[in-house]
Amino acid sequence: MEWKKCYLDVILVPLGFVISIGYHFWLWHKVRTQPHTTIIGINGSGCRNWVRAMMKDNEKKNILVVQSLRNIIMGSTLMATTSILLCCGLAAMISSTYSVKKPLNDTIYGTHGEFIVALKYVTLLTMFLFSFFSHTLSIRFINQVTILINIPQDPMSLVTHEYVCEVLEKGFILNNVGNRLFYTGLPILLWIFGPVLVFLCSLTMVLVLYNLDFVFSSGKGKMVDVNGNNDFV
Template identity: 30%
Template sequence: MGWQWKEQHLDLILVPLGFFIMCIYHAFLLYRYLTCRELTAIGYENHNKKAWVEKMLLLDSKDRGFAVAVLNGHLSASTSLSSISLVLCSLIGALLGNSNNFLTSSFILGDTSRSTSTIKYISILSCFLLAFACFVQTTRHFVHGSFLISMPTGDVPVECIQKAVLRGSNFWAVGLRALYFATTLLLWIFGPIPMFVGSVATVMILYFLDINKEPMIVYGNSTNGDHHGGRILKKIEQGFTSVVHEVFEHNGRQ
């Protein structure tokens, strides 16, 4: 007997193809970030965050409450997403342990066997676990950055704080990518065709979101700002001295 086409073969073709498209796009995004990071949204945001850390360190330690509040906002977001990922992992684990497969109805075009369903749930569970781990690391680095940026003495090098903030941002980006992969794999529960269509649509949307057409913002040098502030203070001091001198002269004449 010759080879016969079956609905189960859709999973063997469309699912690896959709997953391959997602992987190829993110490999291209990583290469573009490493070579021309100014053309990516991630590189543009990291550039602004590095400048933000430099500007915040120009303030006194007692005036950096706004910077700590900004980092606490990122901490709240990463904590919420890590909690959501962990809850979804528990839910998928419960579905995986349930012997009753409630998605084997006839409207699913593809393989509905028990082994394929197990592979689906394990793949989704892996993506959510990766997202949870990345968001936990995001929280860790932002907490460390909050400690460093609120140091009273101000002896912490700016590179250390920038490294902590950028690492937290990079783990945040990886965690979001893991959620994107989990979303497309969730569509696989309803069949290989929705999964493939979702992968193509996700790549098209992410391409327009990840590209950066804005030029990099050129921030002023901190040393120039110090010289400018010093000139202003010097002018104020000279004006105050001249006023005091005139007052003393006027009192002496009287």
């Protein structure tokens, strides 16, 4: 019976992670090859056009630039703060001797050994730490954009709109990575209650993200950047 419980953890938990990781690799491939079928690709093209417009008429739109980027920074700051607070709570729970770390119910599927219980909390802590790391890097790049995008245009300057677009894209990519890592914490959190919930939550999350990440349209009115490119990364 104990072997059967361990068998569920060994099979269902890695399978749930493989489904999630496989989906994001496929999403990355679509963003590279067919960017305008994805929300990320369309947003990337929009950001390129936005940077060009803001730098072209910076004297009139510099306030708009700062306000727009400030809103993005506030969102990343909120996620980074939430992640590090959860990390502090998990670290306190791992180092404590309270019975909350013990199985909630012996009838829950999956093994309840001390090693597995510790692995669950450490994995969850690691996900939130990497999410915090990604969001803080995103804030760093977007803060750089708030300065670079307001630099007066000079033909000899190294700060071109292509360079500003690249810095802004790095900030957005890190923001997306931080969000996805934060979302991954939900299946791992459910692992505390059993491996079956991990698999079901991972499968459900992939279906939800698929409907949020892809554009289901006839392809009319595609958005391209000012250079005619249709790629984001």
